[in-house]
Amino acid sequence: MTYGSVRLYRRDWSPEQVHRRVDSLAAAGMVLGHLRTGRITALSGEWETCGEQVEMDRESLLAAMIRLDGKHFTFQYWMADDEDADVVCTLTRLGDVVVEDYGLDGFGGPVYRKGQDTVIRPLLAEFRATGPSAVGLVVDRWGPALDTDLDDIVTGGPTPVTVVPELMVLRPDIARRNFDLGRLVPFGDFLARDTDGILALAGSE
Template sequence: MSYGFVRLYRRDWSPEQVRRRVDSLAAAGMVLSHPRTGRITAISGAWETIGEQVEMDRDGLLAAMAGLGEEGFTFQYWMTDDEDADVICTLRQAGDGVVVEDYGLDGFGGPVYRKGQDTVIRRLLAEFRATGPTAVGLVVDRWGPSQETDLDDIVIGGPTPVTITPELMVLRPEVAHRHPELRNLVPFGDFLARDTDGILALVPD
């Protein structure tokens, strides 16, 4: 079992950008509707029903994605090539106009965890590149030990030190240079990356 995650940080989160993200992921095989049942589901954050599926229609889900409040919003993507595989996504605000798309890698475990995780990571790396100038940063943590670190503050440019390094951190150059603890940085488009696991090799050509 993996408790890892991929976090994509971006600006300009609007209804149009929400639709573009959903449509782009759908083209890559991550869809809102369950491949067999067609159900679209959010995940309840209410205390009485926390963690339970809440059925929604597409328009309602897209509106909830675009209209983020302080609580954030959690829902499910489904993999078209495996109807039992889902990716939990939580959208939330990180401050300074930045929105975090937090994609869970839970369930992509076992002896072939890398193959399962990589099917998700590969798609999200492509999404990061497609985000263009509104992209702020990206983090991939296969097992989740860095989740107790204030990664939001680090990616946005705050003073929090990187004490636990995820397998991949993609930061703006001016942010990366504030962290001498991050060594062996490599270019990744307009960003600098610390890649300890060869994850950037998954980026489509």
């Protein structure tokens, strides 16, 4: 078990973009319906039932993703090639920025890095496809940055980078403020600190 995650930061969280995200991930093998049962499930955030599955239909789940009532919404994607593998996704609204936090829990430790890569690879593609609405991306494979306010760092806040996740893709001004330029590599219009070679999963520019 790990506590790693991939976080995508973006603006323009419109109904059209929500539908595009879900359809694009489905084409890449991350689907809303369980492979065998077809069930679509959110996860309760209520104290008494926290983490319990709440069955929903597709349109109700998409509507909840769009509204983000209470600023948080958590649900499950399922890997189309493994009915036992799920990716918990929590959406959080930070002002005009939405954070998509995709959990890597259950994809194993370092020996099972390839399992994590099946999640990371399509999310790198999603970041690219977000275009001008993209704000930043973080891959924290094993969770050492769990207690770091990554959201504040990515959105330009004053929190220092004291624990460096394996990949941070930041706007150039934010990247230069936090890292030596010699340790940064370009990724589209962004600069990245990539300590694990993760950007290789994205293929060529």
